[in-house]
Amino acid sequence: MVFDSVGLGGPVALAAASGPDFPTVSEILPKPGLFVGTPFAINSIILIRLISTVFIVVFFCIVAARAKIIPGRVQSMVELVVDFIRHSIVYEFLGEERGEKYMNLIVTYFVSIFLFNFCENIPGMNVAATTTIAMPLVFAVWSLISYWAAGIRTKGLWRFLKDELFPAGVPWPIYILLAPINLLEITVIRPFSLTIRLFVNMVAGYLLVGLCFSATQWFFFDCAGGMKIIGLGTLLGGLIMTVFEILIDALQAFIFAVLTAAYIMLSMPERNEVSGGDPVKAVAAIEASRRAVGNAVRAVKATADAMRS
Amino acid sequence: MGILTLAAVSGNVAVIGYGIAALGPGIGMGMIASKAIESTARQPEVGGRLMVLMLLGIAFVEVLALLGFVLAFIK
């Protein structure tokens, strides 16, 4: 049954019989064990998801309920994350005024996706709560709803569709090609790419880490003599992959949150009116002027030093 | 040895397809990263902003490679 796998697991099937217990795709399609047959059936991944949801809710409610002006260690950590999201994602893309409204959404996304992903590194769970396509899909659909809602609320449905389908500054014959592509983009491609990105990353992570550790197990316990040494290599590989997966977990959560914020920004009118035009250019201009001032100050100081000595 | 059998073409052709599909995005991601590093070296002040933009770009390119991964599963 191990070799029911396809894709990456496929070729290994030919090695058969004495091969290691490689992870397979069917392991991330577990059969439901509770409420079987009802629409509320629960399989192991859904159980993991529910457990981590309970953990997130309890943990954050406790932190929020006990939040004080002088923060403890845990509260500072949570505030660090919230501040990071506020400044590097929300304010960066949406500006301070409009961004505040979407803070709840983006923080929820980042925190829950990260902690769901992180389950794959917890012994006993070993599978991320986002490893069935339904969870990333639901996240992506909610962000689709969010950016449509943002566009319709700020511009009205027709302005929003006109801006998205017929972007200004393009000769009209191009619209024949561009309008359907843009329609596909805002309805299907964006949520689909969000879903696929998160889901496939988690599947690949699961397979890679599982591959390393199952090979280690096989080399250590089923192989004789010199082969055991190879197990050290795969063990090291497994550890490195685990660390890499933690990075990927955070990165995917970050990218999901950033893209949701970016899509919301794209459907709103007058992008980054706050900072005046292109944000990158504005930042660059501000930085350049700051640098110029710094240079001038340094020059004055140098002159003063020279005069003193 | 499993490794030898893996090397034989008798395996899953979809894996080769995934390998080829990963080539383009691999090059693309490399270019994005190198340009981001270049720009950061030129203007270290906007490094944070460039980092976010680089990750965004990588995310878009990554989808192409992931599509190959998906297609390796769907025969």
Added chain:
Amino acid sequence: MHTVIAEDVGTQLFFPKDYDLIWSTVVLIILLVVFAKFVMPRLNKVMDERAKKIQGQIAEATKAKQEAEAAKKKYQDRLAQAQAEASKIRDDARIEASHILEDARTRAQVEAAAITDNAQKAIDSQKQQAMQSLKKDVGALATTLAGKIIGTQLASGTAQSSMIDSLIEEMEKENAASGQSGNGSH
């Protein structure tokens, strides 16, 4: 059999199950509601409060610093004023002292001069008196002496006194001539 399951499984990955979708939606809604209704408002409130407090403290500190600086300036001003006053008083005192000294000196000099004058006058008058009595006594004495020597009483008092007078005048002249240079000790 083998391949059928395999194909099935691989494709199944990308088709969500209904129960999976339902639980995912439930989970997402729970998370969104909990974060939007409780966690974020609470955290934001605390963070805003802290920001406000810190800002207030910074403002307070700035105010306190300004006050301290103002007080220091006032103190320094007063100190400088006091020093200026003190030096002025010292100068005045010095000037006054020199005036007083001058006054005292002049008064002393005047007094000394007056005393010297008085003494001179007293001496002069005493000298006069002495001369007077001396003239009287010496005249009588000389007459008696001369009478005794000559043995005869001069007949006329007039001749006698005119002779004595001329004698004394002559003595006085001699005396004055010698007193001018010596300024006698009598």
